[in-house]
Amino acid sequence: MSDIDMIKVINAEKAKKLFEQSKRADNRGLLDIRKLDIKKGVMNSADGSAWVKLGNTEVIAGVKFAVGTPYPDSPDEGTIVVNLEMSGIASADIDTGPPSIEAMEYGRVVDRVIRSSECIDFKGLSIVTNEKSFIMYVDCYTINADGNIIDATQYAAMAALLDTRIPKLDESNNIVPKEYTEQKLKINKDKLAVSFTFGKYKDKLILDTTEIEDLATETRFTVGVCGDNIVAYHKGGGKGTFKIEEINKIMDIATAKYQDIKNKICDEQ
């Protein structure tokens, strides 16, 4: 990095000192999640949408249906594609231009968490076996970036899917614009996927890190939870390492927090 924001570097050093005493700049405990606000149905043009505020991190997700050909290995199933864009809107530190490798990584992690969770009935998205099925594009935009983009995006994508209506099809099985069936997208709420992303500094695990805390941590780990099961692991964010015992501890913390976050995502305002 040629341009280093000294104020951020100093704040990150402060954050490290606080971590050592198990404290944080915003007075949270190391395993506390910031205030989570979710609004569904925020956009008319999307088939389903949600706006998530996780502390100062804001992500909007919108779902759009398309009709495509099913994968040869699952001829009677539709599919989902999650994309994340982090643009200049979100932070002065993000350049405009093609998607950054981090945005791509985050998007893929969210995609895997939702896809592996079995909360979506993919068979219900089939139109004609072997020929046509729905593809649900879940496009997420970071509106304001202040750390933990992965979880904010995952909550936004999940909430948008809960808000999703299935479009009407004409005789030749093409989507009729702006017309919907009575049906909402079927989601098994007991198996709702929820991700939890931890940072690590020395031997401390820190949940839901802010942007400054991201700079202070050595590595990051995301776990996807679905009921009592684990649906995804992803270690990212630098050269730090984890012990097997730490991964087991992360699983316990995440499953303990699962119900609370799940209820917030499902909550109808």
Next chain:
Amino acid sequence: MSQNKRPDGRATSQLRPISIRLGVNKNADGSCFLEWGKNTVVATVNGPRPIFPKHLADQTKAVIDYKYRMACFSVSERKSPVPGKRDKEISLVSGHALEAAVMVEQFPNTVIDVNVLILSADAGTRVAALTAASLAAADAGLPMRGLVSAVAAGRANGELILDLNKEDEDTPDAVDMATAFLMPQRELVLLQMDGCVNKKDCSKILETALKGAEVVYELQKKALVEKYPMDGEIQ
């Protein structure tokens, strides 16, 4: 864990045969050719050398530019030569994994290029690639804290197993966990998993993976000692 045989005749916690050759590429500072069952991988390491463009430089350490690529003919249906999102993500996380092993802080403002090409794929290519890349880095004479020993573990047909091949991976209940350990410290430097599995099995799969990584580590050491004979033992 039961010792039932799998479709290819392996026991549940048995690796596929692995063969390693070092220094195969004359142009590279370090290189490794690795065959892991039906996976074939070539890895080369060059550097550290000056980084261009200069704004990519890190004043605190060498940047590892890890490129994971699959040959078009490596999979059953021809793969496009354009690197996709999967290739890029694997490159990113594998680069981080290797950074934990190589003492990058000794070479600020430089780049270490790591190129891995999958010539033939049969599941578990990212772990085979990382195992080979770590050996190529050692072959290049880079100072290292240890080796990265990578292996996949998971579940197929209700059994928890080590080192899934394509056949295992395509079973309906498959869980695939790619792991890489910094050895001999036994610290996780790469961990990716998808599939639906309970906590207890998750821990068991991780333990299985560690046992597999220990075997991979022994094979890696053997290959290094073969090329660079020495008295005594590597730790």
